[in-house]
């Protein structure tokens with residue numbers, strides 16, 4: 001009889017990790033980790049985990065014997081990475097190194113969540129083969145991890161998602177959660193207008209990762225973004241209009257980081273053609289992403 005494959009989601013208590021756990025449990029034996037914020041999902045075994053504690057990482061790897069590891073620990077927050085570059089490096093790079101080296105023996109498929117910030121934002125519509133040249137601390141930590149994963153694992157996939165839209169766990173708030181909380185309290189929200197991204201729904205990202213985990217695809221970089229390109233400022237305005245909040249509460253501010261604040265515009269949008277063609281996943285327009293959010297908020 002065929003054994004059900006097991007997946008270990010590092011960062012399973014996070015916004016993306018918890019959405020992944022919910023999707024993966026249909027087809028995998030799912031182990032997921034938390035660091036500070038324990039959560040419960042029926043059908044998912046949660047374990048406490050610090051990616052930097054090597055003995056514990058090894059113990060979890062040997063207990064779970066994962067066929068697939070998804071490294072979804074870390075934060076997608078430019079200002080945090082700028083203020084605490086060492087912490088960002090520890091979680092995004094050293095943590096991934098520790099998990100990969102301590103699970104080598106099981107030769108798992110290692111899926112690493114990187115970011116569009118590995119690019120410099122000079123041209124946008126980036127494809128997988130384009131030159132990477134991060135100008136932010138966040139992008140630098142993601143690129144070091146990408147390089148390590150490529151050099152160490154013979155069965156890896158690096159996913160570069162655009163900023164992801166969805167509803168979080170109630171412990172790790174997503175961008176949409178924070179936006180909705182501020183607007184519903186009539187608080188102003190200041191967001192950059194000069195940074196373009198191809199925002200995508202968490203539903204689409206999770207579907208992509210599910211397909212990859214189930215496929216024989218390996219040793220590739222995959223981009224995943226939405227079809228609509230816009231700034232966080234314009235996104236929040238459109239969100240406010242669509243969900244009945246006051247759009248005037250959204251105001252423009254300079255870019256998030258000191259390093260890139262003096263450039264007029266940055267375009268970190270991603271071209272997802274490869275993901276769409278190879279994995280038959282759907283690229284979403286912003287309106288469709290809002291429809292998915294609407295369903296989630298009602299449910």
Ligand SMILES: NC(=O)c1ccc[n+]([C@@H]2O[C@H](COP(=O)([O-])OP(=O)(O)OC[C@H]3O[C@@H](n4cnc5c(N)ncnc54)[C@H](OP(=O)(O)O)[C@@H]3O)[C@@H](O)[C@H]2O)c1
Pocket residue numbers: 010011012013014015016017033034035036037038049050051052071072073074075076077091092095113114115116160161162163164165172173
């Ligand atoms: N959200 C996006 O738009 C987006 C876009 C592109 C890439 N990404 C990348 O995807 C990953 C997940 O993002 P997210 O938005 O889901 O983040 P999140 O909601 O902040 O979740 C982060 C996860 O990492 C865990 N964690 C933190 N420090 C850890 C440590 N030392 N050891 C083990 N686990 C640790 C957290 O555990 P506790 O909560 O239990 O403490 C949580 O499960 C990040 O690497 C991010 O850069 C995110």
